[in-house]
Amino acid sequence: MSKRNTPQRRHTILALLAEQGEVSVDALSKAFATSEVTIRKDLAALEKSGLLLRRYGGAVPMPQELISDVQPISQYKQAIARAGVARIREHARIIIDSGTTTAAMIPQLGYKPGLVVMTNSLNVARAISELEHEPILLMTGGTWDPHSESFQGQVAEQVLRSYDFDQLFIGADGIDLHRGTTTFNELLGLSRVMADVAREVVVMVESDKIGRKIPNLELPWGGIHTLITDERLDNQAREQLTARGIKLICAAVEA
Numbered sequence: 552m553s554k555r556n557t558p559q560r561r562h563t564i565l566a567l568l569a570e571q572g573e574v575s576v577d578a579l580s581k582a583f584a585t586s587e588v589t590i591r592k593d594l595a596a597l598e599k600s601g602l603l604l605r606r607y608g609g610a611v612p613m614p615q616e617l618i619s620d621v622q623p624i625s626q627y628k629q630a631i632a633r634a635g636v637a638r639i640r641e642h643a644r645i646i647i648d649s650g651t652t653t654a655a656m657i658p659q660l661g662y663k664p665g666l667v668v669m670t671n672s673l674n675v676a677r678a679i680s681e682l683e684h685e686p687i688l689l690m691t692g693g694t695w696d697p698h699s700e701s702f703q704g705q706v707a708e709q710v711l712r713s714y715d716f717d718q719l720f721i722g723a724d725g726i727d728l729h730r731g732t733t734t735f736n737e738l739l740g741l742s743r744v745m746a747d748v749a750r751e752v753v754v755m756v757e758s759d760k761i762g763r764k765i766p767n768l769e770l771p772w773g774g775i776h777t778l779i780t781d782e783r784l785d786n787q788a789r790e791q792l793t794a795r796g797i798k799l800i801c802a803a804v805e806a
Contacts, residue, residue: 557661557683560585561593568612575609595681597660605626622654627757627781630802633654634779635720635755641665643717646745647675647702650722652755654678660686669714671702671741689714691741699736708744719749721770723756725763728791731772732756746774753777758784758801761792772797778790 560583567582567604568574594610597603624632632655639645639698640663647653649672657678660666666686670676671693679688693707721742723732732754734742745750750771758780777798784801792799 557593561597564593564597565602568610573606573611574611577608579609581675589683592681599678624651625757626804627783627802628652628655630781630804631755631757631779633659633791633805634800634802635753636660636663638751638753638777639663639666639718643667644669644714644766646670646711646716646719646721646749648721648742648745649699650689650755652722652757653720656720657682669711669716671707672725674700682783692799693741696736696738699738703738703741704738707741711741711744711748714748716749718751718753719745720753720755721745723754723760723769725765726754726756726761726778727764727768728762728788730768731764732769734767734769735765737767739767739769742769743774746770751776753779755779757781758788761788 564574564579575589576587580587594605597608598605601607601613604613607785619647628651631652635656636659641663644667646669647656654675657675660679661682661684667689668679668686669689669691671691676688676690679685691702691707691710693702694704696703724735725733727733752775754770754775754777761780761784772795775797777800778792779800779802782801782803789799789801
């Protein structure tokens, strides 16, 4: 089986797991004529999706008591993520901020050759490292912030200012139609530096966050180029956002 046929290989791994009750990295590597590194990435991706549980040297089925705890990514986040990835050109240099909506882009990044990805999120970095054809990965370093589960602070800001990027993909806790993106987090410096060093700032949020007013202004409208949300956004909000001079994309859910 071709190494490039990742979905089919992972589907077959799950079928073998259901049949045998466990699988080993060594046996799968031989069966698919591919490297153990590739198989480990397959198992890591399947575990992240809640489809199996890794064990030393292989994997076993996900215990039934844990299956109910797996939180699937909403269809709206998936639609927003697809629209975000569609804006990325081959060989682009991008920043992906921490957050579940931005992280939903990761599985599709392996199909974009030559990417360089900077992130301040361990979760994003881990997911990128599990891709079969992973981009070049850069991390900001800095001070760990448990609230945002990301690195923040002056060290992270200095690292970012050493580079320039084509795009920043960033989420938000809320969208104030008059001011810009808002957040509960009081650590705002890194988000603003990310925006400063990127030629296009792409905000990615589900439509139920638009109109939600939170005290802390993160990015003003003057620093935002594109807003990607979902098709549930009402017409009045669409008109207000378009009037801000940004590119508004309302992503449709796949049938």
